[in-house]
Amino acid sequence: xxxxxxxxxxxxxxxxxxxxxxxxxxxxxxxxxxxxxxxxxxxxxxxxxxxxxxxxxxxxxxxxxxxxxxxxxxxxxxxxxxxxxxxxxxxxxxxxxxxxxxxxxxxxxxxxxxxxxxxxxxxxxxxxxxxxxxxxxxxxxxxxxxxxxxxxxxxxxxxxxxxxxxxxxxxxxxxxxxxxxxxxxxxxxxxxxxxxxxxxxxxxxxxxxxxxxxxxxxxxxxxxxxxxxxxxxxxxxxxxxxxxxxxxxxxxxxxxxxxxxxxxxxxxxxxxxxxxxxxxxxxxxxxxxxxxxxx
Amino acid sequence: xxxxxxxxxxxxxxxxxxxxxxxxxxxxxxxxxxxxxxxxxxxxxxxxxxxxxxxxxxxxxxxxxxxxxxxxxxxxxxxxxxxxxxxxxxxxxxxxxxxxxxxxxxxxxxxxxxxxxxxxxxxxxxxxxxxxxxxxxxxxxxxxxxxxxxxxxxxxxxxxxxxxxxxxxxxxxxxxxxxxxxxxxxxxxxxxxxxxxxxxxxxxxxxxxxxxxxxxxxxxxxxxxxxxxxxxxxxxxxxxxxxxxxxxxxxxxxxxxxxxxxxxxxxxxxxxxxxxxxxxxxxxxxxxxxxxxxxxxxxxxxxxxxxxxxxxxxxxxxxxxxxxxxxxxxxxxxxxxxxxxxxxxxxxxxxxxxxxxxxxxxxxxxxxxxxxxxxxxxxxxxxxxxxxxxxxxxxxxxxxxxxxxxxxxxxxxxxxxxxxxxxxxxxxxxxxxxxxxxxxxxxxxxxxxxxx
Ligand code: FES
Numbered sequence: 001x002x003x004x005x006x007x008x009x010x011x012x013x014x015x016x017x018x019x020x021x022x023x024x025x026x027x028x029x030x031x032x033x034x035x036x037x038x039x040x041x042x043x044x045x046x047x048x049x050x051x052x053x054x055x056x057x058x059x060x061x062x063x064x065x066x067x068x069x070x071x072x073x074x075x076x077x078x079x080x081x082x083x084x085x086x087x088x089x090x091x092x093x094x095x096x097x098x099x100x101x102x103x104x105x106x107x108x109x110x111x112x113x114x115x116x117x118x119x120x121x122x123x124x125x126x127x128x129x130x131x132x133x134x135x136x137x138x139x140x141x142x143x144x145x146x147x148x149x150x151x152x153x154x155x156x157x158x159x160x161x162x163x164x165x166x167x168x169x170x171x172x173x174x175x176x177x178x179x180x181x182x183x184x185x186x187x188x189x190x191x192x193x194x195x196x197x198x199x200x201x202x203x204x205x206x207x208x209x210x211x212x213x214x215x216x217x218x219x220x221x222x223x224x225x226x227x228x229x230x231x232x233x234x235x236x237x238x239x240x241x242x243x244x245x246x247x248x249x250x251x252x253x254x255x256x257x258x259x260x261x262x263x264x265x266x267x268x269x270x271x272x273x274x275x276x277x278x279x280x281x282x283x284x285x286x287x288x289x290x291x292x293x294x295x
Numbered sequence: 296x297x298x299x300x301x302x303x304x305x306x307x308x309x310x311x312x313x314x315x316x317x318x319x320x321x322x323x324x325x326x327x328x329x330x331x332x333x334x335x336x337x338x339x340x341x342x343x344x345x346x347x348x349x350x351x352x353x354x355x356x357x358x359x360x361x362x363x364x365x366x367x368x369x370x371x372x373x374x375x376x377x378x379x380x381x382x383x384x385x386x387x388x389x390x391x392x393x394x395x396x397x398x399x400x401x402x403x404x405x406x407x408x409x410x411x412x413x414x415x416x417x418x419x420x421x422x423x424x425x426x427x428x429x430x431x432x433x434x435x436x437x438x439x440x441x442x443x444x445x446x447x448x449x450x451x452x453x454x455x456x457x458x459x460x461x462x463x464x465x466x467x468x469x470x471x472x473x474x475x476x477x478x479x480x481x482x483x484x485x486x487x488x489x490x491x492x493x494x495x496x497x498x499x500x501x502x503x504x505x506x507x508x509x510x511x512x513x514x515x516x517x518x519x520x521x522x523x524x525x526x527x528x529x530x531x532x533x534x535x536x537x538x539x540x541x542x543x544x545x546x547x548x549x550x551x552x553x554x555x556x557x558x559x560x561x562x563x564x565x566x567x568x569x570x571x572x573x574x575x576x577x578x579x580x581x582x583x584x585x586x587x588x589x590x591x592x593x594x595x596x597x598x599x600x601x602x603x604x605x606x607x608x609x610x611x612x613x614x615x616x617x618x619x620x621x622x623x624x625x626x627x628x629x630x631x632x633x634x635x636x637x638x639x640x641x642x643x644x645x646x647x648x649x650x651x652x653x654x655x656x657x658x659x660x661x662x663x664x665x666x667x668x669x670x671x672x673x674x675x676x677x678x679x680x681x682x683x684x685x686x687x688x689x690x691x692x693x694x695x696x697x698x699x700x701x702x703x704x705x706x707x708x709x710x711x712x713x714x715x716x717x718x719x720x721x722x723x724x725x726x727x728x729x730x731x732x733x734x735x736x737x738x739x740x741x742x743x744x745x746x747x
Contacts, residue, residue, distance in 0.1 A: 028388060031388070037389075037391045037392050037395070037565055038565050038566055039565070040389055040565055041395075041396070041561050041562055041565010041566055042565055042566065044392075045559070045566075046558070046562075047558075048554045048557040048558035049554070049555065049558040049562075051554045052550075052551045052552075052554035052555040052557075052558060053551075055548070055550045055551035055554065056547070059546075059548045059551060063547060064543050064544060065539065065544045066539075067324075067537050067538060067539060068538065068539070068540040069530065069537050070319075070321055070522075070535075071534060072521075072522055072533070072535070072652050073520075073521070075424070119479070120479075122479045122494075123478040123479040123483060123488075124478050124483060125478050125479045126475065128474050128478070130478075130483060131474065131478070145581075162581050164581070170579065170581065171486060171580050172484075173486070173580055174484075175580065176580055206581050207460075210464065210618060210619065211460065211461040211464025211465060211468075211600065211619045211623070212460035212463050212464040212485055213457050213460050213461065214460075214580065214581050214582055216583030217585055234583070235583050236457060236460075236461060237597070237600050237601040238601065239605075251695065252601075252605065253600060253603050253604065253605050253606075253618045253619075253622070254605060254618065255606070255609075255614065255617055256614070283464035283617065284467065284607065284614045284617035284618070285468065285474035285477070285614070285617060286473050286614070286616070287474075287613055288474075288614045288617075289613060290609060290613065290614055
């Protein structure tokens with residue numbers, strides 16, 4: 001490409017860039033055109049691309065491209081020495097350096113600690129009891145997402161239902177539970193939980209004990225004989241819990257069983273909690289009780 | 296005119312010598328040196344688009360009911376954070392362009408840094424005297440990952456919430472202090488208090504960008520002070536640097552690269568949909584969805600969390616180390632720890648304490664290349680394991696079988712890659728030898744013919 005030609009190309013590209021940018025403004029100003037986002041991106045992207053092209057042509061044909069050479073630098077230990085010397089001179093008059101260094105270190109640590117102390121206000125850092133609390137109490141009614149009581153008859157086999165404690169904050173980690181109905185004959189709950197599943201309905205915390213996602217999948221065998229037994233599956237890392245055996249882990253990385261909520265059916269046929277969970281809700285932490293079911 | 300301005304400025308700054316140095320700074324010409332520049336220019340886009348988004352986003356967990364223009368969400372309960380993001384995406388003109396460009400830029404930013412890092416490791420650019428540059432760069436990568444995660448989380452759509460829940464689970468799993476740290480950060484059990492959103496917000500829009508920008512400045516200052524490395528050959532040597540001066544030659548090219556990066560990011564942002572949050576819906580503690588994929592740069596952590604067999608350290612009835620620790624905390628610590636330790640470990644083994652300005656060709660340092668390739672294959676494999684559920688959906692391969700295979704491969708693949716890489720390096724060098732001999736023979740024959 002001749003110089004003249006290159007200059008023309010650069011000019012043309014810059015004009016094109018200007019046109020595209022103007023196009024962007026036009027598309028922006030015209031409200032309610034379909035696919036506005038696409039046209040905006042196209043116009044702006046094209047404008048930038050033209051500028052890039054102009055620069056590329058200019059860099060190639062209009063400016064000198066010539067390698068330069070230079071020496072790599074060297075470290076300058078003498079200068080570094082000099083810096084240390086200056087530091088030394090500064091403290092030269094001080095006799096009891098040990099004492100002062102120690103005192104300065106103590107002061108720095110103490111002031112640092114003082115400045116860090118307010119960080120404790122950020123959260124109930126020493127009160128871990130809150131983590132084990134849930135709104136579930138004996139006799140508390142189960143409600144669905146709309147706040148309506150959950151009749152036992154609403155739980156169909158092969159489906160799951162999410163329920164919450166009546167009157168509690170549904171956004172609390174201890175609130176949501178998952179309900180499924182199993183064949184009572186297939187239940188193999190620990191002996192102490194015999195009465196927890198009226199009519200084969202079992203309830204478990206909906207929060208995965210691995211890392212706290214919501215258990216959102218229910219593997220219910222559709223065909224008999226089923227290949228795999230029913231499973232409550234967490235979509236995050238596919239921990240799978242067996243609802244028939246008290247929420248024990250049958251697959252995946254979760255380290256402890258899903259906490260089970262004892263259920264009972266009241267006189268109106270609605271579900272109520274028969275107590276609190278069999279173990280702490282949500283992901284584990286250092287020192288948490290595993291709450292293994294004792295039979 | 297410009298001359299006059301330059302004179303006026305110089306009289307008031309005495310900065311001309313510095314300017315002269317900058318304009319004459321030499322850039323060795325090699326494509327792989329552009330990766331870092333791509334990351335730098337992407338960062339500019341991130342700051343620009345991010346600032347625009349911040350003009351519309353409300354970092355609030357106040358519960359509201361949606362009555363906006365997107366009908367499928369009408370009447371739904373959600374947080375103000377999510378509502379304002381849906382609003383800025385669908386109702387604010389150019390809002391979606393900015394948001395998608397921001398998201399794409401985040402993905403490209405991490406990718407550019409990661410590939411840049413590979414270049415640095417495979418060519419030995421981290422060696423003395425550039426270890427500090429390397430550590431700073433590595434820290435930028437770590438902060439960029441955290442920054443991306445926070446940006447993804449702030450929106451409070453369903454996927455954000457699931458990601459945050461996992462983050463909480465990992466924080467809880469830290470030995471000794473996990474529960475306390477998690478309570479401190481979240482202000483209470485997940486999903487955390489309203490304060491938690493303010494904390495994420497200031498971290499995402501101020502603290503981390505500031506930290507990253509500062510580290511970028513230090514990184515560049517170090518690069519400039521020590522000068523670029525270069526591949527050997529021609530007049531280039533350990534002592535002599537050959538490259539294009541910023542002006543007149545290099546700046547136009549670099550600026551062209553910058554505008555290309557801008558162009559690509561805005562084209563992606565305009566034309567290729569990313570994270571359509573209005574489809575995910577708002578997050579509630581009780582909700583989850585299947586097949587959710589995080590941004591690519593968190594895939595390695597998802598993979599590690601999923602790959603880890605159910606194994607908690609327990610004493611009697613007490614949990615001591617819960618499972619998420621292995622994949623979510625230990626694994627990234629091992630990866631970053633290895634990378635941080637790389638220069639000193641290598642110095643330990645090679646005994647090489649000399650200053651280097653010339654880069655290695657990967658084939659010439661077969662041990663490093665093979666080790667790095669094996670390490671990379673290990674991380675990539677775990678990354679892939681994170682998409683086993685995709686493979687299940689796409690190809691119907693049993694998820695559990697896939698996991699078992701991955702669990703074996705994690706131990707088998709790196710040694711195989713190590714051995715293969717050694718062989719490839721040897722082969723490449725042998726071919727070069729042969730080439731060289733042939734050239735020499737040809738030259739000799741030609742010389743002989745001339746003599747005759
Ligand atoms: S959070 Fe449920 S499997 Fe990890």
